[in-house]
Amino acid sequence: MAEKKIIDGRGSFCPGPLMELIGVLKMSQIGDELEVLSNDKGSAKDIPEWVRKVGHEHVSTTEEAGVWHITVRKTK
Amino acid sequence: MAARKICVVVVSGTRERLQMAAMAASVAAVSGIEVTIFLSMNAVPHFVKGATADAPSEGAFGDLLVKKKAPDFKTLFRQAVELGGAKILPCSMALDIAGIETDTLEPFVGEPTGLTAFLNAAADAQVWTF
Numbered sequence: 001m002a003e004k005k006i007i008d009g010r011g012s013f014c015p016g017p018l019m020e021l022i023g024v025l026k027m028s029q030i031g032d033e034l035e036v037l038s039n040d041k042g043s044a045k046d047i048p049e050w051v052r053k054v055g056h057e058h059v060s061t062t063e064e065a066g067v068w069h070i071t072v073r074k075t076k
Numbered sequence: 077m078a079a080r081k082i083c084v085v086v087v088s089g090t091r092e093r094l095q096m097a098a099m100a101a102s103v104a105a106v107s108g109i110e111v112t113i114f115l116s117m118n119a120v121p122h123f124v125k126g127a128t129a130d131a132p133s134e135g136a137f138g139d140l141l142v143k144k145k146a147p148d149f150k151t152l153f154r155q156a157v158e159l160g161g162a163k164i165l166p167c168s169m170a171l172d173i174a175g176i177e178t179d180t181l182e183p184f185v186g187e188p189t190g191l192t193a194f195l196n197a198a199a200d201a202q203v204w205t206f
Contacts, residue, residue, distance in 0.1 A: 012147060050103075054108060
């Protein structure tokens with residue numbers, strides 16, 4: 001059954017949150033959703049770009065009180 | 077499309093250049109690009125086991141990297157290897173000159189490599205130098 005995981009990358013800068021996401025993705029199952037929390041504007045743009053490039057699914061990006069919530073679904 | 081190859085040559089021992097090299101290498105490696113990193117000159121001593129990522133800054137930005145707690149370059153180089161399959165090859169000449177033994181290097185650093193082998197690896201790759 002697919003899981004939802006939160007990756008708290010707040011306080012880190014590019015490419016820290018991306019690397020944290022990739023580390024968790026490698027240990028996740030297909031269908032799992034991973035939500036990265038980041039207050040780094042660069043990561044909010046770069047993570048969806050990386051997700052599209054490597055073929056996972058970018059579910060959504062929202063911003064709330066200076067924190068971006070970038071949700072990704074593992075597809076392969 | 078054929079897999080792309082990038083060789084990253086790191087000779088500087090300053091924080092900004094090590095940081096930029098590590099950022100570029102790690103993101104390239106986790107994006108499906110074959111990455112080989114060749115360490116030489118002033119970069120090498122930073123990869124001895126236990127050496128901190130406390131490299132001297134070239135300017136104010138290097139100090140900001142520390143102040144703002146950007147991911148340190150050694151962590152990013154290690155992630156390039158562990159998450160992206162990059163190879164980090166220390167220059168055999170630099171090790172000899174500095175008197176550094178291979179078994180004292182960080183475990184994510186590969187075998188000492190000479191220029192001939194490196195040039196073979198770089199023959200069909202983009203080469204970025206820091």
